[in-house]
Amino acid sequence: MQCCILKYFPDVSVTYSFTNRTPEKKLSRAAFHWLQVQVDKLENVSVSADELAFLKTTCTYLSEEYLSFLSTFRLKPSTQLKLIFTPVEDTGKDTDIGDFRIHTEGLWIETILYEIPLLALISEAYFKFCDKDWSYAGQVDKAHHKGVTLLEEGCIFSEFGTRRRRDYHTQDLVLQGLRRAQDEATLNGWTGKLTGTSNVHFAMKHGLVPIGTVAHEWFMGVAAITNDYEHANEIALQYWTATFGEGVLGIALTDTFGTPAFLRAFKNELPQGITEKENSVVGQPRKTYAKVFAGVRQDSGDPLDFIRMMREFYDKEGIKEKKTIVFSDSLNLELCFKYKAAAEAQGFQPTFGVGTFLTNDFVRGTSGEKSTPLNIVIKIASASGRNAVKISDNIGKNTGDKSTVEEVKQRLGYQEKSWAGGDEKTRWGQPGAR
DSSP: OHHHOOOOHHEEEEEEEEEEEEOOOOHHHHHHHHHHHHHHGGOOOOHHHHHHHHHHHHTSOOHHHHHHHHHHHOOOOOOOEEEEESSSSOOOTTTTTEEEEEEEEEEEETTTTTTHHHHHHHHHHIIIIIIOOOOOHHHHHHHHHHHHHHHHHHHHHEESSSSTOOOOOHHHHHHHHHHHHHHHHHHHHOOOOEESOOOOHHHHHOOOOOOOOHHHHHHHHHHHTTTTTTHHHHHHHHHHHHHHHHHHOOOOEEOTHHHHHHHHTTTHHHTTTTHHHHOOOOOOOOOOOHHHOEEEEOOSOEEEHHHHHHHHHHTTTTTSSSSSSEEOOSOHHHHHHHHHHHHHHTTEEEEEEEOOHHOOEEEEEEOEEOOOOOOEEEEEEEETTTTTBOOOOOOGBBBBBBBHHHHOOOOOOOOOOOOOOOOOOGOOOOOOOO
């Protein structure tokens, strides 16, 4: 996304907002101070020559212009971030508990990389200072068991767990276990596959492929900048395809403003000449985004309804080739198997982006009860001075200014749906459960 922003929106200013969907999980003053120190250190982060070489050879879709930009890029937290701690009862002690906020402001091209490290650091701060009744014991074996179970059942999946991991070391242990599982799968000829990790650092460290999809932020930002919600999905797809080419990074995220609105854009034709390949073929039938993209990602609402909706859509568009559905919404083993069966029954290739279930699956050391993760998000809040919103396919994932959310719903003819699994506060288990 930063590569796209460099090409199309290098001078756009944005803000970001932080939301704690588990507000009962607060930070102590000591945790907040530690967090501030870590955030200040982000100013020292830079890309090494070895890392640039890895990106150049592994992520060949990134342009030379972008890699050159990245080689000198630096975050500027002292001017772009403001962290605020509000104690419930202020005694001045390190043990004071309180709510915390983060405000991010600056150029989009410079601030887009904050979300992942900030969320990971907040989670680490909480479990380092506030909830310490857990240990690393068994994490490699637990991840290995999950990996083996998925791979034996023929699941194709990647590790998506950086944002809400317990800490850096946990994710490292998890990937050790998953790599071990993949080695067994290769040896035994299982049909499942660990396709990679969304964490580029760990991909390089563990010999994996960096893998992921476009995020809601791209569509949210484009919509706010243009103030054209009726065509924002198509504009965002058009810029994406023009940056990377046909069939490259070809998993489309459908639910930023509701999947029905997205599909109205997805069936449209690519503009002539949008890529060099298109220019070079005279008389070739025009292609739609639905044909060019390898598949779609499901991230909110009822996955079974989504499968049916996509089957009806592709059939109506006369698209016969097998398309991929990437499931990425609060997965566990049971849900992966359930969605795999349903997607395959409808002729899709299911794949899974599994995150928090891998990198923040712990029990309390004293009781054996589940130690529940934080449910925290950072979303773009404005771009070019206009509110940025996400509507999604279930109301629990609506983000942004409420009046703008309602306005966009009216403009797009959005129809609210209820889904029993849409409670964001208990996505990864109830406190006290075993």
